[in-house]
Amino acid sequence: MTLGATEASPPDGGLPSEHIAETAEAKQIEGRSLGQIAWARLKKDKVALISATLILLIIAIAVLAPLIVKISGFPPDQPNFKDSNGNDLLDTQLGGIPAGGLFGSGMSSEHWLGVEPQNGRDVFARLVYGARASLLVALGGTVVAVVLGTVVGMVAGYFRGWVDALLSRVMDILLSFPTLLFILALTPVIADRAQSTFGIPDNNTLRMGVLIFVLGFFGWAYLARIVRGQTLSIREREFIDAARSLGAGPGYVIFRQILPNLIPTLLVYATLIIPTYITAEAALSFLGVGVKEPTASWGRMISDASNWYEGNPLYLFFPGAMLFITVLAFNLLGDSVRDALDPRAGRS
Amino acid sequence: MTTTSTPKSTGRATAFSERTNPVRGEVLLEVEGLQRHFPVTQGIVFQRQTGAVKAVDGIDFQLIAGETLGLVGESGCGKSTTGRLVTRLDEPTGGKITFQGADITHLNRRQMRPFRRDVQIIFQDPFSSLNPRQTVGTIIAAPFDIQGIKSEGGTRKAVQDLMARVGLNPEHYNRYPHEFSGGQRQRIGIARALALRPKLIVCDEPVSALDVSIQAQVVNLLDDLQDEFDLTYLFVAHDLSVVRHISDRVAVMYLGKIVEIAARDELYNHSRHPYTHALLSAVPEPDPDAVKRRERIRLTGDVPSPLNPPTGCRFRTRCWKAQDVCAEQEPPLVQIGAPGHLAACHFPEERDVV
Numbered sequence: 060m061t062l063g064a065t066e067a068s069p070p071d072g073g074l075p076s077e078h079i080a081e082t083a084e085a086k087q088i089e090g091r092s093l094g095q096i097a098w099a100r101l102k103k104d105k106v107a108l109i110s111a112t113l114i115l116l117i118i119a120i121a122v123l124a125p126l127i128v129k130i131s132g133f134p135p136d137q138p139n140f141k142d143s144n145g146n147d148l149l150d151t152q153l154g155g156i157p158a159g160g161l162f163g164s165g166m167s168s169e170h171w172l173g174v175e176p177q178n179g180r181d182v183f184a185r186l187v188y189g190a191r192a193s194l195l196v197a198l199g200g201t202v203v204a205v206v207l208g209t210v211v212g213m214v215a216g217y218f219r220g221w222v223d224a225l226l227s228r229v230m231d232i233l234l235s236f237p238t239l240l241f242i243l244a245l246t247p248v249i250a251d252r253a254q255s256t257f258g259i260p261d262n263n264t265l266r267m268g269v270l271i272f273v274l275g276f277f278g279w280a281y282l283a284r285i286v287r288g289q290t291l292s293i294r295e296r297e298f299i300d301a302a303r304s305l306g307a308g309p310g311y312v313i314f315r316q317i318l319p320n321l322i323p324t325l326l327v328y329a330t331l332i333i334p335t336y337i338t339a340e341a342a343l344s345f346l347g348v349g350v351k352e353p354t355a356s357w358g359r360m361i362s363d364a365s366n367w368y369e370g371n372p373l374y375l376f377f378p379g380a381m382l383f384i385t386v387l388a389f390n391l392l393g394d395s396v397r398d399a400l401d402p403r404a405g406r407s
Numbered sequence: 408m409t410t411t412s413t414p415k416s417t418g419r420a421t422a423f424s425e426r427t428n429p430v431r432g433e434v435l436l437e438v439e440g441l442q443r444h445f446p447v448t449q450g451i452v453f454q455r456q457t458g459a460v461k462a463v464d465g466i467d468f469q470l471i472a473g474e475t476l477g478l479v480g481e482s483g484c485g486k487s488t489t490g491r492l493v494t495r496l497d498e499p500t501g502g503k504i505t506f507q508g509a510d511i512t513h514l515n516r517r518q519m520r521p522f523r524r525d526v527q528i529i530f531q532d533p534f535s536s537l538n539p540r541q542t543v544g545t546i547i548a549a550p551f552d553i554q555g556i557k558s559e560g561g562t563r564k565a566v567q568d569l570m571a572r573v574g575l576n577p578e579h580y581n582r583y584p585h586e587f588s589g590g591q592r593q594r595i596g597i598a599r600a601l602a603l604r605p606k607l608i609v610c611d612e613p614v615s616a617l618d619v620s621i622q623a624q625v626v627n628l629l630d631d632l633q634d635e636f637d638l639t640y641l642f643v644a645h646d647l648s649v650v651r652h653i654s655d656r657v658a659v660m661y662l663g664k665i666v667e668i669a670a671r672d673e674l675y676n677h678s679r680h681p682y683t684h685a686l687l688s689a690v691p692e693p694d695p696d697a698v699k700r701r702e703r704i705r706l707t708g709d710v711p712s713p714l715n716p717p718t719g720c721r722f723r724t725r726c727w728k729a730q731d732v733c734a735e736q737e738p739p740l741v742q743i744g745a746p747g748h749l750a751a752c753h754f755p756e757e758r759d760v761v
């Protein structure tokens with residue numbers, strides 16, 4: 060009496076609740092994950108496409124910087140005083156601001172975006188190389204913050220009890236730090252220590268490493284809190300018990316069962332903090348604790364240019380515009396990612 | 408019936424050969440004085456315990472290999488907690504659990520590992536019981552993955568055999584849970600529980616969340632699987648109608664205690680405890696004459712809090728037969744009537760309900 064129905068064809072079959080996927084895409088056996096659905100939505104979003112293209116372009120510029128500079132002809136660190144015809148690039152009488160070009164920028168067919176006042180380095184080359192420092196520090200800092208925040212948050216939320224109490228206090232303390240002040244005070248100290256104690260020369264690799272570490276270290280606590288909250292709720296779901304009833308240990312449950320469910324949150328958070336870290340790197344370099352001479356960074360360029368904005372406003376404009384476009388693109392993409400991942404967002 | 412698609416052919420029998428198979432009729436699992444009190448604490452920094460939710464408060468029962476024991480009671484009476492204790496997802500605060508002669512009451516995770524193959528659980532909620540980020544293939548392969556078991560012909564083959572056996576299309580291996588209906592999702596959960604060839608499956612209200620039309624299909628599937636794989640079930644439900652078809656014996660729980668336990672027909676036809684009567688009167692009866700013969704008992708009042716259960720008989724605050732003695736003495740669970748028929752009441756019913 061009981062069998063038959065269950066054996067032959069897919070059961071629950073002809074019922075109305077059995078459902079679109081069965082009929083409409085009967086041939087498409089490959090399932091669509093929630094991620095793939097979000098991806099499909101994202102691909103239809105024009106703002107997302109434009110910002111993603113911009114971001115890819117900026118990343119390409121950063122990666123291909125040496126190649127681009129070869130084509131443009133002037134390395135970023137090379138001082139230039141004369142153009143190929145032997146004319147002076149800089150006007151020594153006006154304190155060394157570029158001679159000629161739009162608004163005294165020194166823009167010409169050789170120096171596409173002009174040259175720096177005083178030492179005549181090529182602005183285009185420095186802008187291209189500046190993308191490297193900005194993106195490297197911002198992405199590096201984001202990776203550190205996301206990895207730390209995710210692991211600590213998951214551990215606190217999964218184990219609860221005293222582990223949670225301890226880690227949550229650490230998060231509280233970190234969140235109540237005057238972060239910017241600490242970064243300003245700490246970065247030179249860490250760089251200095253690294254040099255005196257470990258003999259690591261205070262070059263820009265070290266500086267960038269320190270920036271990444273500092274941004275990441277002060278940035279994970281907020282994410283850890285979010286992750287902890289989500290872990291607390293995910294661990295109450297029955298599929299966690301299902302895994303445990305099969306003998307799974309904490310490592311399996313945390314990384315194989317809980318982590319995949321956090322990915323939307325992590326993506327959204329990452330797209331949220333990348334632009335703030337780009338700005339932070341610029342601000343720190345502007346304030347002199349970030350990337351040092353002679354390496355280019357947008358923050359450093361803005362800092363230098365602020366001394367010359369009357370005689371050479373474009374020198375300030377170019378790095379400012381790059382910073383603005385990059386941050387805006389990341390923010391817009393972040394918004395789109397958030398919408399695409401949110402099943403309740405009434406779009407698509 | 409045909410069982411061509413059963414994964415018996417995958418050769419996993421060899422990997423499992425060290426396991427002793429229970430003989431039909433022998434005691435598979437025994438629970439004595441089982442207790443789970445959830446501490447209730449107050450204070451944020453210095454927590455102190457101010458009381459305890461007595462979710463399960465001293466219950467005894469046996470599961471005989473090959474049988475289905477229905478466990479019935481209102482919401483919050485401790486059925487799920489009992490199931491979680493038996494599968495050792497939760498730690499008992501008292502009592503003893505013996506599985507095939509081995510005391511598993513306080514085994515830690517590592518020590519429990521071998522028993523995990525033998526005792527499995529199917530959950531109530533077909534949505535929260537499957538990880539939404541994993542494909543069906545990954546979900547059903549998890550048992551092999553976690554226990555480190557390789558099956559001949561590969562895990563994928565084993566998983567697809569299981570899918571076919573529970574009535575899913577094996578080609579839907581790469582689909583995600585949200586692409587299935589509630590009934591199909593429950594079948595995924597059943598396939599996962601079945602993967603390691605357990606001896607005992609705790610079914611925690613496996614059909615309560617499903618449409619009535621699908622409930623019967625899933626119950627029938629469980630019934631068939633039981634015969635085919637010699638399974639023993641602890642089948643939890645919140646009313647007596649669902650378990651009637653599948654159970655060999657039925658236990659009725661009220662506020663963390665078993666108040667009556669008997670063979671299925673004995674319980675449905677000759678129940679002795681007033682609470683069982685009340686539950687039975689709520690069972691829809693296909694025969695209209697029977698409805699007329701049976702008066703409907705409407706329970707009044709709320710279930711008391713398990714934080715502070717009534718003294719003596721816990722049912723006395725809602726019992727129409729309660730006397731002074733019911734508040735003073737807790738009625739023991741003793742044999743009344745047929746052998747194996749136990750009830751905990753000072754004034755058991757005399758007359759039969761049919």
Ligand SMILES: Nc1ncnc2c1ncn2[C@@H]1O[C@H](COP(=O)(O)OP(=O)(O)OP(=O)(O)O)[C@@H](O)[C@H]1O
Nearest residue numbers: 445460462481482483484485486487488489645713
């Ligand atoms: N982790 C916990 N902490 C504190 N109290 C709990 C916990 N789990 C369950 N309880 C309490 O224990 C009692 C029994 O819960 P349980 O889930 O076992 O009931 P149930 O019979 O399965 O009910 P339902 O039919 O609603 O599923 C309830 O009062 C519940 O609030």
Ligand code: SF4
Nearest residue numbers: 720723726733752753
């Ligand atoms: S012991 Fe008393 S209160 Fe409890 S069920 Fe029996 S008659 Fe009712």
Ligand SMILES: [Mg+2]
Nearest residue numbers: 486487488611
């Ligand atoms: Mg329950």
